[in-house]
Amino acid sequence: MLDYKLVEACAEVIRFGSFEKAARALGLTQSAISQRIKLMEERLGQPVLVRAKPIVPTVAGQRLLAHYQSVRLLEQDLGSELPEVRAEGEFGQVTLAVNADSLATWFVDVPKLLFEKLGVLVHLVVDDESLNHHSLQEGNVLGAVSLRDTPIQGCRVRPLGSMRYFMVVSPEFQERYFKDGVNADALRACPAVNFSEHDELQNQFLHQYFGLTPGEFPAHTVPSSQGFVTLAEQGVAYAVVEQHQAEEGLRTGRLVRPCPFEIDRPLYWHHKTINSRLLDQVNDIVLSEARRHLPEIPQ
Amino acid sequence: MLDYKLVEACAEVIRFGSFEKAARALGLTQSAISQRIKLMEERLGQPVLVRAKPIVPTVAGQRLLAHYQSVRLLEQDLGSELPEVRAEGEFGQVTLAVNADSLATWFVDVPKLLFEKLGVLVHLVVDDESLNHHSLQEGNVLGAVSLRDTPIQGCRVRPLGSMRYFMVVSPEFQERYFKDGVNADALRACPAVNFSEHDELQNQFLHQYFGLTPGEFPAHTVPSSQGFVTLAEQGVAYAVVEQHQAEEGLRTGRLVRPCPFEIDRPLYWHHKTINSRLLDQVNDIVLSEARRHLPEIPQ
Structure with missing residues (x-):
């Protein structure tokens, strides 16, 4: 099995784009983080990061990040069935991409509903509509609001409505x-x-x-x-x-x-096809908020 | 003298992060843009761009961009003295970096004032306070709102007030x-x-x-x-x-x-030390809006 301490270090460095911030978030020293990433890269036989400013993942790094997030999601499902696997006071987290116009309008109550109904922290990435698709492809997010209706590998697409x-x-x-x-x-x-x-x-x-x-x-x-x-x-x-x-x-x-x-502009919801109860609930909330505010996409 | 057609092509590709968008903005084909960049790189004997997604400038590219923007600024000064050098209906442009909290509060009237008083289009880059400094260093902007009070090379720093x-x-x-x-x-x-x-x-x-x-x-x-x-x-x-x-x-x-x-949090205004009447006026507007809304930085 993979060493998830190493995977986690890589994923957090990619997420923060910084060794320093990842170290702080994980409560480790920077040299411990560097060490873990080096070990991971040795095992994979290839780099996971491009050491630029900001740090960007290689294709291998992206795959690793996507995998890490799927595992985290499954852990959150488990945590709702077996509360004892969760650290005390720990909330789950979902990362979603949304365009600024949606966040300013129909999406405004989504973070509130996700937190109140599912008890998860909401991490939003705000990007241009056409770019969100890209975040999803890179494995950084679980679901994304996008203008494109063509599904990408490992994802399912559903209509949200028209803006x-x-x-x-x-x-x-x-x-x-x-x-x-x-x-x-x-x-x-x-x-x-x-x-x-x-x-x-x-x-x-x-x-x-x-x-x-x-x-x-x-x-x-x-x-x-x-x-x-x-x-x-x-x-x-x-x-x-x-x-x-x-x-x-x-x-x-x-x-x-x-x-x-x-x-x-028809908007679409793209989400991972991971078999997760939490993700199903996230989808339900996003789709029902869209139905409440947006007219249907004409046939 | 530099061939400013080549400089402009490089600067626009860097600004848009895309050959396609730069080509559209300049009304050229993509191959014409590529050709110009290649010529510029041959003259400099080094690359100006890293062809990644998005495209990022090399150090040489950053220098070139900073130079291009200074020249554009001087052209705008000239345009206000000799209106005939300006293309009909053409507005000048200033690019400024501002943190989101400022834009949502004391900075809100600055674009309006810049347009009404100076007739320039305002291009805002919104970034984290600590990162704006970085945009300025890279030569992408003329002035930036920042938390840091240490001046950087080629720039002057002035206190704005406290948030x-x-x-x-x-x-x-x-x-x-x-x-x-x-x-x-x-x-x-x-x-x-x-x-x-x-x-x-x-x-x-x-x-x-x-x-x-x-x-x-x-x-x-x-x-x-x-x-x-x-x-x-x-x-x-x-x-x-x-x-x-x-x-x-x-x-x-x-x-x-x-x-x-x-x-x-004390905020500071960093601006280029180009001798330009337009830039002086931009500085006056920014500083006077800050004085109107923000308490002074305690000594």
Whole structure:
């Protein structure tokens, strides 16, 4: 059988991206951690880490991490059947990837429900929708919210619902830049706000309805779901936002919709196919929260 | 003189971490981009990129990027004196690094002011306080909010003020877990919420006042300033938050302070020492917003 002390050391170094932090988390010295990783690498006959800043796993390291997390999950199942195998006061933990728009809207109660119903700590990784798939593939997370509907190896995919996006601006911004309506020329001359350099949604919206490609329209970048909407409310930019995020601004008149166009983005839940009661319960909670808030994906 | 077409190609690939995105942004084919980078590397006699996922700059690449951004900044100064050198409808751009807590609080009007007063697009990089320093060192940003007061080469450092942090919980959480007050035993048995794996603030607070080290206390992880406070309000965790973020919750009674301890964190503004009028104005806006919201750093 594998030496799980070694596996754990590798997994924690990968998770924290740092020997120092992994050592602290495991209550070991850094040299003990290094020693364990060296031993693991000797047994595997290949490196598990690239010693860069931050530390990144090799393909072998990723496999090892995925395996470690599966074992931890099974241990948590066992812990709920045999409470005595759990250290006193110890909580289980699940790591999930979610896009920022979901976390700011329909996903907001998921951590609360996971903790209250299942007693687990929730570790969230927030990434761009298209990248979450990547975290799952690397074995860092148990489940991920993603835009892609193609399952990846070792995972099952289920529909969550659609997120609806449209353009909002402050009334003053509309008056200043969109007096003659929203068109490609107007959009070349006033700033958008991107969530990130990888803001595919904004790009798709401007391309689909106005034929603009990235680089053709000026944009601020504010990587915060809250800050993003704030910029539109302040009249500093137009923003393409998820409908729940615009609700209050539209209700109070701080935001208006300068054009009727919409984009619906189907979201999917990808989760490991480990046979675990805990994972089943996690899936149930995520799927039922999605049903409660999101319209169904059209056929 | 350097061939700035080549420099620009390198800088954009580094900025986007992707050949494809840089090509789109510059309106070039991917093979044209590759060609330019190859030429640049031949002239320098060394690689500027590590072709990993995502793409990362070599030390030479970082130098090149820093130089490129300085030149762009000087061009923006020129553009405000000679508007005709600017392409029509083109805005200048400044890239700044800011920690999430600042962006959610005192920094919230900075993008608005930069755009309205200076007409520049604001590109924000959001990172942990201690890491911003790193972005600056790598030459990716013009200015950064940081916890460190030691200047780095080519930069000047100025005090911004103190951010004050304290612990908040929902009244129900207090009743359930802190009935006998907040102490190390109580904190080992109920969950905190960390902003990230690198949440040094939470760690410092729990270590300074309760002697706990990371790994000794259970914690959720929710990398969103908004989501973080929400978890405390939902009664799912205790949180150590910046005072502005707790204001509304404390006023409405959704949050209470279970213990009187506080941590003050002095924040510093690091900016390039390029002689640029635009940069001077950026500094003035950032410093004056900090003065408006943050208490002075005690001597």
